[in-house]
Amino acid sequence: MTLGTRIRTGLVLSPPLLWTIVFMFVPYTILLVYSFWRAQFPLFVPDFQLGNYRTLITDPQYLNVLLRTLKIAGLVSISAVILAYPYAYFLVFKVRRPGVRLALYMAVVAPLWVSYLLRAYTWKTILGTQGILNSFLISTGVLDEPSSVFLYNHTAMVLTLTYVFIPFMVMPIYAALEKIPPSLIEASRDLGEGAFATFRKVTLPLSLTGVIAGFTMTFCLSFGDFIAPFLVGGPDGAMVANVIASQFGAALNWPLGSALALVMLVLVLGIISVSDRFERLGHGRLE
Amino acid sequence: MNTAKQTVDDALNRTSSTKLLSNITWRVVIGAILAFLYLPIVVLVLFSFNSSRSLSWPMTGVTLDWYRKLAANEQLLEALWNSLYVATCATTLTLLIGVPAAMALDRLSFPGKGIFRKLVLLPIALPGIITGISMLSMFKLFGLPLSLETVIIGHATALLAVVVTQVFARLQRLPKSYEEASLDLGAGPLHTFLFVTLPNIRSAVIGAGLLSFTLSFDEIPVTFFLTGRDNTLPMYIWSTMRRGITPEINAVGALIVLASAILIVTSVLLLRENSNSR
Incomplete structure (x- = not known):
């Protein structure tokens, strides 16, 4: 490398490199350091001890929140696949006109541009006891009096989060389905396989990478959400992010909150690396 | 002969009727998914015009009162200006850092590149709350007061991954020979970047900028921890929602839907121009 290219490399590289070190690497490290500190209300004392992690393991309320969050994120991802797969399949294999295909694709992606907070809020106004769904069901005579079963429970959270994150499921599945060469499907049909067998043996396996990518994205996004639980989750709807937020807020125990955030970080990184491995396996089969 | 023709006809009829049935099923399924996606948005907009304060069916009448209230709500207008300021600065910053980062990842080799890539792309899947609290911890440790500027730094960091992935994808499709030709013909590196590389990745940069702007404008988890009094x-x-639901929020929502629709149409037109030029 000549001196000139070295200087050029330095000029291009140093702003992003400095930024990532100062605003990403250092803060994550500080978070890690905080997680070993002790909280002496209302202060935090520097220390090196595993008490915060011990609390997370031994106090059942944290384990419960974690399991609840995993369950909700799992249900959201499954519901999103169930809705997104047929939709993406329809766009790629059933719609012939490119204009219609683009319009239907944009129809799913467009809501991403509309405020996430407001999209979650509108479900609160629909599902509430005084809400639009209840009053609609009463005015049509289906219900006699307003029901409280729609809002402030896990179903409402799964519904809202699925609604908010479904574009992240449609996009990768669509991309994966679009990449399948039509000749492979034709070959399967010519060799006498039925439509369903062709789907099961050719289309589905080849689109699995997209499903995995979408599943990972949807899972991680709903796993870290704290707005839907706040709006539609109700009293026992708190998820991990809500608990972290309260440790950094009213509960004023930053060390414990940091430890919980690191547990979340490790879980998310674990999920991503497992899904990376699966995706690579899928690519290996395609090539 | 006759019977053979009849069998063929029967078979054709049967396939066309199963085809019709499958067509109808598909339409119902796709229609239901679209209804699921858009009914809530329709509800949001529709009830911003409802004359009654309660959001329940049926609507009581049409009014523009909630919009009038918005226009007179000074706190809300100030928040709107703050958001425009934050989104503009965060987008500019994240582009200034993200484009070189994408160039470095695509064109340069340097020690620690793997870690650098992982760190830059992390916020895409990482819950925003982790970016928020880790930066809050740092600012508190170094005694920096929270303000709109700390929010801008937080947003720029969280959105870096969006810019890098979009610009990187475009750079990979851009042949290196263009830049080599420019350099061989005697143009300097800065000249080459401004007149060869940048025009070729222009639509990706604009697209990433628009997306960053929208995401910053809408951001909560990072802002929640990094904002001061503003x-x-x-x-x-x-904070209005904490106090309860009001049609005023629907009116803000309807305006945001309108603004988003304009942005979407703009970006689709940009994409189309881009694919035509290829």
């Missing part, structure tokens, strides 16, 4: 628009809406 509220951004989503934070203001959030």
